[in-house]
Amino acid sequence: MAVAVAGLLLGDHKLLLGDVANWAQGNAGRTVSFVLDTRTPRVLAALLAGAALALAGTLVQAVTRNPLAEPAVLGVSGGGALGAVVLVTTVPMAGGWSISAAAFAGSALTAVLVFGLAARGGFQQNRLVLVGIGVASGTTAVISLLIVLTDPFNATKALTWLSGSTYGRDLPDVLPLAAVLALGVAVAGVRHRELDLVSLDEDTPRLLGLDLLRGRLGFLVVSVLLTATAVAAAGTIGFVGLVAPHAARALVGRRHTRVLPVAVLLGAVLVCTADLLGRTVIAPAQLGAGLMTAVIGTPYFLHVLVRARR
Structure with missing residues (x-):
């Protein structure tokens, strides 16, 4: 308070x-x-x-059992940033709602890609984290390329959004x-x-009758929704x-x-x-x-x- x-x-x-x-x-x-x-x-x-x-x-962190994991490690934050930067650099007159929608779409598509590549291993902690790190690195590289190639004015807008600014937000x-x-x-x-x-x-969740794969996927989907909407709202x-x-x-x-x-x-x-x-x-x-x-x-x-x- x-x-x-x-x-x-x-x-x-x-x-x-x-x-x-x-x-x-x-x-x-x-x-x-x-x-x-x-x-x-x-x-x-x-x-x-x-x-x-x-x-x-x-x-x-609970699903991956990795103390260094966070939403950015799964590539979801990077995907949202990529979606917003693509719109900002291609449609300079895009409004706040359009940029937020592009960020949410980028996060969702990135999550589908990461989960699809990690599903074969049953969303095991190491595989999921490694796939997420790879996808996050790829999104960072594409963002840098777009900023270098675009108009300086659009690049400034993109960098402002990437800095996590709450400027210009409304209810x-x-x-x-x-x-x-x-x-x-x-x-x-x-x-x-x-x-x-x-x-x-x-082993413990399986011994107690828990569907580990479904439980992991459910928690990961919730985390993706939370991250995507946060990125859309505040960069x-x-x-x-x-x-x-x-x-x-x-x-x-x-x-x-x-x-x-x-x-x-x-x-x-x-x-x-x-x-x-x-x-x-x-x-x-x-x-x-x-x-x-x-x-x-x-x-x-x-x-x-x-x-x-x-």
Whole structure:
């Protein structure tokens, strides 16, 4: 709550709590109304995108049993970025809804490709991760090629979107993400015991009568939906799906009935804080939330990697 309130009050134009109260009652002045009308959807987009990416990361790490896995490892984030960049570079006048739809379509197609290549191995952890890394590398290469070949103005738009910016978001952009996040939380909450079993080993779920292949696929589909809608709403934001589940397990243990809500809250706080810093550090200029989460997440990623090797 403190981070959300700070996100509303701070920025290139600082406000007071009384300004927010007047705006909520419809009594604010024109300047305050304009600032909050544009800032509120950005704060909501950051909170919901962070929560969705954290939940998706929790599901992916449980299914793959890989502490270094996150949605970007499966190539889903890269596919969404590729879809958006293709539209931005080929249709310069495309609007926000069109770019979001292209990002969602790119994530969906990438997920189909990754799951199709990994299905022969029964979605085994190593095969799925390796296929995802390969596809993610391919999408990164194509994105770089498109940016180099396109008009500099379109390249600037593409790079702004790739930085994970919430700039220009409005409430209709946030509603699909809110709906998918509610669905993902409900599914994960109901099946939290199944998540505990899937994250243990290969044999225990089968001995208890669980269809391991179907369970893995179901959780992966939910994680793809969460990632795709988050990318469509807020651009590509990395490391949240890696950092938030690890921090949640460090705080409350490994049982998913506790990990899920804590990870969701931590992800929301992380992205909202990153968006707030990006709007205030060099105001009135802005930095994308994805850049700020990378600054936070890279040292933590190296720490996890070193600890895993030990």
